[in-house]
Amino acid sequence: MDNLVEKVLCLEVLEKISRLQRFLNLEPDSLRQQGTEVVDIFTETINCVLDNLYPLLHRLRNDAKLDVWEQLAVTRRLSSTMSSVDVLHAQLQLIHSSWLQPVTHIFVRDILDFVPLERRHKNVSVVLSNSYSFEESDLASYFEYMLRSNIEVAAQGETPTIFLPKIERDNPLNWAILIHECGHADYAGVAEHFSIDTVIPTDVDDSVKNMLNNWAEEIYCDLFAIKILGPAYLASFITFTFALSWAGGSEIESVTHPADIVRICIMLEALEKSKLKIVLPNSELEYPDIASFFYNILEERTKLERRHTRLAIKPLKAPVALQDFVDVISERIDDQMELGKKLVSEDLSRINYLAERLARGIPIGSFHDPILVDSAKKAFEDLRPDEIISRFDEFKKAVKEPRAMLWEILNAGWLHKVSVIYPKGFSLFFGSNNMNLHEKIMIWNSELEVVDKLLLKSIESSQIQKIME
Amino acid sequence: MKNRLLAQNQFLDPSRLAEDAVLALSQLQRGSEANIEMIDAGIRLCDYLMTFWKEPSKDRGAFSSFSESDKNDLTEEGWNLEEVSQKAQGIKEQIAALKASPELFKEYDIDQIKEFLINVTTPIWHKRSSDFRDRKIKRSFIIRG
Numbered sequence: 001m002d003n004l005v006e007k008v009l010c011l012e013v014l015e016k017i018s019r020l021q022r023f024l025n026l027e028p029d030s031l032r033q034q035g036t037e038v039v040d041i042f043t044e045t046i047n048c049v050l051d052n053l054y055p056l057l058h059r060l061r062n063d064a065k066l067d068v069w070e071q072l073a074v075t076r077r078l079s080s081t082m083s084s085v086d087v088l089h090a091q092l093q094l095i096h097s098s099w100l101q102p103v104t105h106i107f108v109r110d111i112l113d114f115v116p117l118e119r120r121h122k123n124v125s126v127v128l129s130n131s132y133s134f135e136e137s138d139l140a141s142y143f144e145y146m147l148r149s150n151i152e153v154a155a156q157g158e159t160p161t162i163f164l165p166k167i168e169r170d171n172p173l174n175w176a177i178l179i180h181e182c183g184h185a186d187y188a189g190v191a192e193h194f195s196i197d198t199v200i201p202t203d204v205d206d207s208v209k210n211m212l213n214n215w216a217e218e219i220y221c222d223l224f225a226i227k228i229l230g231p232a233y234l235a236s237f238i239t240f241t242f243a244l245s246w247a248g249g250s251e252i253e254s255v256t257h258p259a260d261i262v263r264i265c266i267m268l269e270a271l272e273k274s275k276l277k278i279v280l281p282n283s284e285l286e287y288p289d290i291a292s293f294f295y296n297i298l299e300e301r302t303k304l305e306r307r308h309t310r311l312a313i314k315p316l317k318a319p320v321a322l323q324d325f326v327d328v329i330s331e332r333i334d335d336q337m338e339l340g341k342k343l344v345s346e347d348l349s350r351i352n353y354l355a356e357r358l359a360r361g362i363p364i365g366s367f368h369d370p371i372l373v374d375s376a377k378k379a380f381e382d383l384r385p386d387e388i389i390s391r392f393d394e395f396k397k398a399v400k401e402p403r404a405m406l407w408e409i410l411n412a413g414w415l416h417k418v419s420v421i422y423p424k425g426f427s428l429f430f431g432s433n434n435m436n437l438h439e440k441i442m443i444w445n446s447e448l449e450v451v452d453k454l455l456l457k458s459i460e461s462s463q464i465q466k467i468m469e
Numbered sequence: 470m471k472n473r474l475l476a477q478n479q480f481l482d483p484s485r486l487a488e489d490a491v492l493a494l495s496q497l498q499r500g501s502e503a504n505i506e507m508i509d510a511g512i513r514l515c516d517y518l519m520t521f522w523k524e525p526s527k528d529r530g531a532f533s534s535f536s537e538s539d540k541n542d543l544t545e546e547g548w549n550l551e552e553v554s555q556k557a558q559g560i561k562e563q564i565a566a567l568k569a570s571p572e573l574f575k576e577y578d579i580d581q582i583k584e585f586l587i588n589v590t591t592p593i594w595h596k597r598s599s600d601f602r603d604r605k606i607k608r609s610f611i612i613r614g
Contacts, residue, residue: 052485055492055507062501069583070495073488076587076594080484083598135614142612184613217613247595257614308591 001284001426002065005300006074010053010060011425012243013078016085018445019167021046024095039095042088049084050437052077057437060430071304079246086244089132092166100126100169103456106463107175108162110406111182114228119188121160126178129163134177134240136162136184160185171448172455173413176236179228183221190217193332199325207255214256216329219266223333226267230276230348231290232410234267235418238294248305250298258322261302266326268295278351278415284423290414354404354412359420363454364409365461366401373399403465409458413451421447483539484594486514487586490564497571498579508568511586515561518589522550539593546592553589560585 001007024039056074059066066074104126112120129135139159162181168174184190193199200212225233241250241260250260257263271277271291278290287293354364376398383391404412424447428440435443489504490511496503521536522543543550560582567574567582 055489055504059492059495064499067495067580067583069491069580069587072587073491076484077488080594080598133614135612137612181613246598308587 001286002063003060004286005297006056006066006071006078007060007426007430008297008422009075009078009242009301010057010429011422012239013082013085014053014425014429014441014444015448016082016167016243017046017050018441018448019171020085020088021441022445022449023092023167023169042091042095045088047438049081049088050441052081054437057429061432068304068308072308075246075301075304082243082246086132089165089167090130093130100128100164101456103172103460103463104164104169104175104178107172107406107459108178108182110463110466111179111228112185114224115182115186115189119186121158121185123159124182124185125159125161126164127161128166128169130166131163132165132167132244134163134165134168134174134181136160136181138187158187160187170452170456172410172452172459173232173417174236174240176225176229176233176410177240179225179233180221180237183224184217186224190220193220199328199332211255212325215258216325218257218263219326219329220333222263222267223270223330226270226276227274227333229407229410230274231271231278232407232414234264234271234291235294235414237267238264238298242294242298242301246305248302250302251306261298262322264295264298270330276348278348278411280415281352281419285418290411290418293418348408348411350404350408351411351415354408355415355419358412358416358451358454361450361454363457363461364404364412365458366403366465368399368401403462403469404458406459406462409455409462413455416451421451481513481517482597483514483517484590484597486510486517487590490514490586491583494564494567494579494583497567497574498576505568508564511564511582512561514586514590515557515564518557519554519561522554538596542592542596543589548589548592556585557589 021043024042056077059070059074108124108126112124115121125139137160139161140157142161162178162185164175164178199216200209204212222233222237225237237260241264245252245260253259253262268291280287280289280293285293287296350367350369353369354367357364357367376395380388380395380399388395425444428443487510489507493503493507494511497508522540540550543553563574563578563582567579
């Protein structure tokens with residue numbers, strides 16, 4: 001497909017706008033809400049943001065391949081649009097809004113089960129954030145830090161808190177990034193196993209030690225998420241960085257984080273080693289599986305920016321062989337997680353079935369391959385009555401629908417998004433029809449809302465089944 | 470009713486003008502009809518580039534702060550503003566001629582115009598869209614991402 005990178009980027013940015021619109025339309029949970037004028041001005045501003053997209057949507061409807069200057073014009077406009085969404089998101093502080101979905105807490109609690117019991121926090125809070133970033137902080141330390149120049153605050157205890165951007169409130173596919181944040185919330189594990197004494201070379205100066213210490217924690221959190229969720233975490237991370245790290249931003253490292261592209265390569269290697277791959281059935285998308293699809297669209301964008309719009313930022317360049325550093329962290333990570341709960345390639349075998357169910361509008365909290373159920377039933381029918389009684393438990397187990405695990409639900413969700421939702425978006429926004437952009441984005445919002453609800457329901461019912469087990 | 474900033478016509482985004490003009494010029498290259506307003510965006514951009522850095526801007530409100538910052542962004546990236554002005558003058562004339570008779574222009578010539586419009590506005594675009602990038606870089610040991 002020509003202009004695939006620009007089209008996917010466009011859909012991702014339109015999705016954020018659509019989610020912003022949806023958040024504004026949520027039922028308020030308090031009578032103390034502001035007048036609707038505040039929401040109206042948001043809506044009007046969003047319409048202006050959308051108007052800025054008309055020229056490039058018009059261009060992308062034409063199948064001719066974009067030349068390099070058009071590519072730059074289109075990606076720049078989309079980045080500026082995403083930047084506007086980011087700015088507007090920060091202004092959601094003006095809106096009194098609903099609290100989290102209860103299922104978000106269930107999601108996080110499920111993830112924390114991967115942290116060994118002796119280190120596991122009983123409560124990790126999740127709060128909606130005005131800033132469009134997925135972050136983690138010990139709230140007690142954060143308050144202490146914010147008030148440091150005014151008063152002395154000495155809060156007792158740790159209060160790990162995860163921040164979820166408001167517009168991702170109903171979007172479990174992007175909650176995948178919360179798993180990385182849960183890794184940060186394992187304070188004891190991080191301190192014990194990735195400290196300066198154990199991972200960082202001793203012959204480097206203090207500022208480098210500090211940077212490598214931060215990087216070790218970030219790489220650990222990425223691998224933690226990859227081991228729990230597989231390709232779904234990579235997909236979620238890449239779409240985030242794809243939409244927000246423009247002007248070579250994905251190649252910029254900082255004192256706190258390695259460059260996104262480096263992190264992605266480390267995650268890809270981990271997926272390959274574990275043979276965790278989700279094959280894409282749709283050949284139109286050019287790439288064979290979810291991880292390579294997302295990696296390549298980001299790499300194509302990065303290549304364009306590397307040639308033409310790279311920021312003049314001096315790289316930090318760690319004075320260590322990064323591969324060796326990553327190898328040490330990778331070796332240690334298995335000790336950090338509850339063994340026996342790691343995702344292995346066989347676990348991905350049901351993903352295609354689950355994605356097909358989502359495409360038919362069926363929640364996937366539990367699932368059993370109908371062919372296997374039929375064969376078990378047939379075997380049951382041929383038995384004598386005394387055999388039925390003695391083997392009853394065996395057959396009950398064979399026909400019972402096992403619950404779908406979190407990683408299955410999210411990976412099936414991503415497969416559904418790439419193979420069904422993206423093509424629908426391509427056809428809606430870049431195909432030939434007479435609707436205007438505002439009508440199209442309403443339809444797009446409804447499509448996304450249906451998938452969100454299916455996934456939320458699936459996570460909820462899977463967890464109910466877990467409790468009953 | 471327009472808001473106060475728009476009513477004073479003070480907002481001008483060089484990057485957006487360049488993007489509109491590039492998309493319109495590409496339409497012409499492909500032999501399609503192009504949106505005149507989008508071609509004119511290129512002319513407006515050239516007008517801006519010819520003057521923004523030398524005119525006194527004290528009575529131009531928000532516009533003046535943008536032009537001051539655009540001036541810094543371009544010089545920091547090594548652009549000579551005198552040369553930018555001269556080049557913009559030439560490009561403006563070319564776009565006007567192109568609008569009147571696109572058939573007289575070779576593909577290469579139009580590419581040169583598009584290259585100038587995109588490249589000269591890149592430092593400005595970087596700066597105006599840097600919030601998220603800067604926030605990410607400024608994360609601390611307190612807030613982890």
